[in-house]
Structures are given as structure tokens and as C-alpha cells.
Amino acid sequence: MRRYVSDAAELTEEYGIQIGRWKQYRDLGPLPFDAMWCVIPPGGSSAEDVHPEVEFAVVTRGTAIYEEGGQKVEVPTGGVILLDPEQRHVIHNPSPVQPLTILSIYWMPRDAVAAADADSAAATTDGAGRD
Amino acid sequence: MRRYVSDAAELTEEYGIQIGRWKQYRDLGPLPFDAMWCVIPPGGSSAEDVHPEVEFAVVTRGTAIYEEGGQKVEVPTGGVILLDPEQRHVIHNPSPVQPLTILSIYWMPRDAVAAADADSAAATTDGAGRD
Numbered sequence: 001m002r003r004y005v006s007d008a009a010e011l012t013e014e015y016g017i018q019i020g021r022w023k024q025y026r027d028l029g030p031l032p033f034d035a036m037w038c039v040i041p042p043g044g045s046s047a048e049d050v051h052p053e054v055e056f057a058v059v060t061r062g063t064a065i066y067e068e069g070g071q072k073v074e075v076p077t078g079g080v081i082l083l084d085p086e087q088r089h090v091i092h093n094p095s096p097v098q099p100l101t102i103l104s105i106y107w108m109p110r111d112a113v114a115a116a117d118a119d120s121a122a123a124t125t126d127g128a129g130r131d
Numbered sequence: 132m133r134r135y136v137s138d139a140a141e142l143t144e145e146y147g148i149q150i151g152r153w154k155q156y157r158d159l160g161p162l163p164f165d166a167m168w169c170v171i172p173p174g175g176s177s178a179e180d181v182h183p184e185v186e187f188a189v190v191t192r193g194t195a196i197y198e199e200g201g202q203k204v205e206v207p208t209g210g211v212i213l214l215d216p217e218q219r220h221v222i223h224n225p226s227p228v229q230p231l232t233i234l235s236i237y238w239m240p241r242d243a244v245a246a247a248d249a250d251s252a253a254a255t256t257d258g259a260g261r262d
Contacts, residue, residue, distance in 0.1 A: 001220070003204050003206055003211070004210065005210040006209060029185070030240075030241055054162075061208070073132050075134055077191070077209070080134070081133070081134050083132055101209060103209070105236075110161055
């Protein structure tokens with residue numbers, strides 16, 4: 001049994017917010033996803049973000065407002081938001097006093113992994129290996 | 132963007148607690164894990180549980196006490212506990228008033244999946260197919 005809490009995590013400034021990548025934990029073992037803590041200060045917002053991974057975000061403290069394509073969705077503590085690849089999004093912390101903390105879990109979609117594997121196999125067959 | 136919250140989930144009685152399996156959500160798309168909400172009433176405990184999956188549990192409301200092999204670990208709201216396969220565990224809700232809610236994410240470890248694939252391939256080669 002290993003316990004992980006955001007208050008004890010090492011955080012760095014990225015995307016205009018604080019990020020704690022789970023790569024910092026040496027005892028995790030293999031996970032079928034990557035993960036990071038995101039801490040957004042009171043009244044703050046993340047920089048706009050867009051990425052090829054599916055994102056499964058759990059609000060672990062405070063209330064988040066996710067904005068995407070003019071749509072805004074409020075997610076309370078304990079709620080989850082699921083973002084498809086390439087969904088351009090911003091996260092807002094509407095609280096004037098409380099930091100917002102999110103556990104973001106993300107992975108490359110299976111189709112993209114299969115395509116990359118096929119590319120890689122084709123490149124190997126061609127003798128045109130990449131790294 | 133799709134939002135999921137435990138308060139709106141269908142729950143059933145299992146393991147002495149309330150369970151909301153994420154299979155109820157038809158719009159999820161493929162995830163690299165299974166998931167369920169677990170709701171433990173004030174002062175309640177889960178039945179002892181042991182399973183071959185790795186379990187990654189996020190406390191989404193209240194404080195959990197995880198007990199395993201005589202060890203007890205307290206996990207606050209927003210904290211994560213990671214359980215190895217076959218770790219026999221019980222979850223307690225120490226609050227006399229507040230339900231405890233957990234988002235449990237779980238998957239078969241890679242070694243076990245590889246072994247099952249090898250078994251399946253061997254069975255196919257033998258002509259001794261199983262289902």
C-alpha cells in the first residue's frame with residue numbers, strides 16, 4: 001500500500017500553473033497511463049492546452065471550470081472530466097481563496113498507438129529506422 | 132468534454148458497500164483501465180477484498196482508512212492509494228456523519244496479461260481452444 005497526496009508532491013511552474021509529474025514517484029511500478037497533479041491558484045487559470053492524449057481529470061480539491069470551444073463545465077471536488085485528444089481547453093479556478101487541485105491521468109489513444117507501431121514496423125521493414 | 136460525478140451515478144450494494152461501475156457510462160470510449168465509484172456509509176467498512184488487479188484509488192469525498200496486513204493508512208480527500216495485486220484490504224470510513232466516496236481505478240498487471248496471452252496462444256496452437 002503506497003499513498004500519494006498532492007500536498008507532499010514536488011511541483012514546478014508549467015502551463016501557467018503548478019505541475020507535479022508522477023514520474024517523481026520511484027515506487028509506482030508500471031501504470032497504464034501517465035499522471036500529474038495540477039494546482040491552480042485562487043482566481044487563476046491555466047494556459048490554453050491541447051494535446052494528442054486522452055485526458056481523465058479528477059478534481060481533488062476545490063471546484064474546476066473547464067472551458068472548451070465556448071462551452072464551460074463546472075466540476076466539483078471528486079468529479080471527473082474526460083477530454084478527447086486535441087480538445088483545446090482552459091481550466092479556471094473560480095474560488096477567490098482556495099487553490100484548485102486536479103489529478104490529471106492521460107494516455108495516448110489506442111488508435112494512435114497502433115498507427116505509431118505500424119509506422120515503426122514499416123520503417124524497420126524499409127530499413128529506415130527512427131529513434 | 133464529458134463530466135462524471137458520483138452523486139448522479141447508479142449504485143448497487145456489493146462488498147457491503149455501494150458500488151457504481153463505470154460500465155454504466157455509454158459515452159466513455161476505450162479506457163486503459165476499469166473504474167468504479169465506492170460509497171461507504173458513515174462509520175462503515177467494506178467487506179475484506181482481494182483481487183488480481185492493481186488498484187489505484189482516489190478518495191473523492193471524506194477520509195478513508197485503508198487496512199492491510201495489520202497496517203492502517205489514512206488517505207484524505209484527493210489522496211491516492213495504490214494497491215498491488217492480491218493485497219487483502221478493508222476500507223473504513225471513520226466519519227460518524229459523512230459518507231466516504233472513492234474512485235477506484237483498476238487493471239490487470241502487464242505480466243498477468245502477457246501470461247494469459249501466452250496461455251491463449253498455446254491453447255490455440257494445441258487446438259485446445261477455451262472460452
